[in-house]
Amino acid sequence: MNALAIQIEGIGVWSPQLAGFHALQDLLAGEMPATGAARPPASALSPIERRRAPQSVLVAIEAASQAVAMSGRAASSLACVFASAYGDQVTTDYMCSVLARTPTELSPTRFHNSVHNAAAGYWTIAADCHAPSSATCAGSASFGAGLLEAAVLACADNRPVLLVCSDDVGVGPLGELIGGTQVFGCALVLSPGKDAGHRLRLALTASAPRHPPLPTECLAWMHDNASAAALPLLAMLATGRGDCVLAASEQLGLHVQREM
Amino acid sequence: MRVTTLPLAVTAYTATSALGQGLDAHLDALCRQRSGLRINDFSNTPLPCWIGRVDGVEELALPAAQAEWDCRNNRLAWLGLRQDDFLAKVQAARERYGAKRLALLLGTSTASIRATEEGYRRLEAGRLPADLHRKSIHTPHSLTAFVAAALGVEGPCLTVSTACSSSAKVFASAERLIRLGLVDAAIVGGVDSLCDSTLFGFNALELVSPEPCRPFDAARRGISIGEAAGFALLERAPSQPQAELHLLGCGESSDAHHMSTPDPSGLGAELALRDIFERAGIAASAVDYINLHGTASQKNDAMEAAVVARLFPTSTRVSSTKGLTGHSLGAAGIVEAVITMLALREGFVPGNAGIIEPDPACSEHFAWRNETRSLRIALSHSFGFGGSNACLAFARADHIA
Incomplete structure (x- = not known):
């Protein structure tokens, strides 16, 4: 098989230009989308955690919350996969800068925020998952590899799964090399069932990535953020x-088709 | 709905750690309880602690075709891949099934971050220096991308980075891919190498011991950080009847408690264990040995000792081997999976190394010294930051007989 x-x-989406999936739908319909706030609301986190968490985590949590709310599922019941190409580049830049000068002054909180599963940790704590x-x-x-991992988990264990894929902007010498200049996060709640609206068939393929034409804004975000590689699929859903x-x-490659 | 997992044949496995390169070095160190820990001679500025450092990493060169991935972590990966005929066994599997039917799933917590640290120490006009100005080594996928290229894997490739459970969770991902028939075999494993981020990060959390770590000791003072590489090849059991060892199942859960300390109630660990019992169709009483997470942090060891006492009969023997290897973080899962398989293969329980005075909270399950004992089913525990838990169950292929 x-x-x-x-x-x-x-479905959840957050970027400074897109407050949610409805904003992406507006954009694809040729309308001016409702822009996001400068900082994602991430209201699923307690005020203390929201202050402690870096922006990369807030973006992931905001997208996750939107997708879970749309699904009507209990957040505590969902297995989850948090994908990110580069993790928290701001924290990595901080860590490497401090380690180069005064390593014994490293912040313990920023160290635990530096793990790639920081967003998964904050989410499962907030959701009591x-x-x-x-x-x-x-x-x-x-994004594609994370979607495959989440879909395989859903199908193999017959359970709904939350997939989140997000990347922050790069800063400092690391940001100069990696080149991410756009914040983008998205999330999907997916399941092996056949009773909800969007049914998809995912097939492994040797074909190169391809997608139908997208607005120039989407193409720019895809260029400037690795997680925005989700946009062709999000546009299909929209x-x-x-x-x-x-x-x-x-x-x-992962060939994504709509099942009629 | 109850989901059972099919046993998979483990047709190749290997580990390289502070104990040495390959299975024989590990078996020898376990039998003689020879620790690989040494006084820290690694961090860029002094830090008084002990580390599990792998010798010979610095001298190694990657294959010329993969030079863009050159860094300490990938050199350690390449050193590890060259042990125990692992490369030849992967080559045979690739020929048997085709490169597209082979998956690669590797765990790491910090990947090649040491190269990024080094770049920041010698910036050139505010940029990473020319010799390190390579995207391929400043990403958490660096390890898996290098190994995929070196092994010619064309199926699914994924890095799992869930801190100290990373290279245990890859077994669960691989099992699902094989069960659904998307691939016929999977290479799993993990590599983490020494770096300032983890040495000074755990130091900032006051979790680093100034002396060699003593898991489950009454006077334990924290962890000793190590580095390691380990790999295993998983295939369907019916097609590999000669395989001596099986992966019976994997259990996963989340603590939902705290970013950097385990839930003291042990609920998350217990959920991962109950997941494995159900999937593998085994009772706690069937477990002959558990290689514990046993980091020598106050909170992990207290939680884990209580879970053992609560869930298992005393016929289940338990120990931590981190007193020998150090805590290799994202590679700990695979290193301890390999140690667990060696225990099954050889019929012995490795002693809980580093102990002077056992914590009174430890029950009589604990094997403080090596024990000769025939084992049929054994578990390995891995618990990570962010409350990420994974447990693996292995068995001798003849365990049902």
Whole structure:
């Protein structure tokens, strides 16, 4: 077998330009989208955690909350996969700067925020979720590889899964090299069922990534943020049309088609 | 709905750590309880602690075709891959199934962050220096991307980075891919190498011991950080009848408690264990040995000792081997999976190294010294920051007989 059948029960999107999935739908319909705030609300976190968490975590939590709310599922019941190509580049830049000068002055809180599963940790604590949680990456294929991991988990264990994929902007010498200049996060609640609206077929393929035409804004975000590689799929869900091939690794594609 | 997992054959496995390179070095160190810890001679500025450092990493060169991934973590990966005929066994699996039917799932917590640290120490006009100005080594996917290229894997490739459970969770991801038939075999494992981020990070959390770590000791003072590389090859059991060892199942859960300390009630650990019992169809009483997470932090060891006493009969023997290897963080899962498999293969329980005075909270399950004992089923525990828990169950292939 090389294909999986899933359904999408919830969708979340956050960037400074997109307050939610409805804003992306507006953009794709040729309208001016409702812009996001400078900082994601991430109201699922307690005020203390919201102050302690870095922006990368807030973006992931905001997207996750939107998707879970749309699904109507209890956040505590969902297994989750948090994908990010580069993790928290701001924290990495801080860590490497301090380590180069005064390593014994490293902040313990910023160290625990530096783990790739920081967002998964904050989310499971806020949601009181004891289900399995993971944190993954696969370079520029992080969204497609994360989608494959989440869909496989949903189908193999017959359970709904929350997938979150987000990347922050890069700063400092690391940011100069990596080149991420856009914040972007998205989330899907997916399950192996057949009773919700968006039914998808995912198949492994040797084909290169491809997608139908997208607005220039989307193409720019895809250039400037690795997680925005999700936009072709999000556009499929928003418009109810088309198919796409997402990168799932350097060698492998994931062909996403709508199931009628 | 109850989900059972099919046993998978473990057709190749290897580890490289402070104990040495490959299975024989590990078995020898376990049998003689020889610790690989040494006084810290690694951090960029002094830090009084002990570390589990792997010798020979600095001298190694990557294959020329993969030079863009050159860094300490990937050199350690390459050193680890070259032990125990692992490369030849992967090559055979690739020929058997085809490169597209082979998955690669690796765990790491810090990947090649040491190269980024070094770059920041010698910035050139505010940029990473020319020799380190390579995207491929400043990303958490650096390890998996290098290994995929070196091994010619063309199936699914994923890095799992859930701190100290990373290279245990990859077994669960691989099992699902094989169960659904998306691939026929999977290479799993993990690599983490020494770096200032973890040495000074755990130091900031006051979790680093000034002396060699003493898991489950009454006077334990924290962890000793180590580095390691380990790999295993998983295939469907019916197609590999000669395999001696099986992966029976994986259990996963989240603590939902705190970012950097375990839930003292042990609920998360217990949920991961109950997950494995259900999937593998085994009772706690069937478990002959558990290689514990046992980091020598106050809170992990107190929680874990209580969970053992609560869930298992005293016929289940338990120990931590981190007193020998140090805590190799994202590589701990695979290193301890390999130690667990060696215990099953050889029929012995490794002693809980580093102990002087056992914590009175430890029950009679604890094997303080090596014990000769035939083992059928054994577990390995891995618990990470962010409350990420994973437990693995292995068995001798003849365990049902």
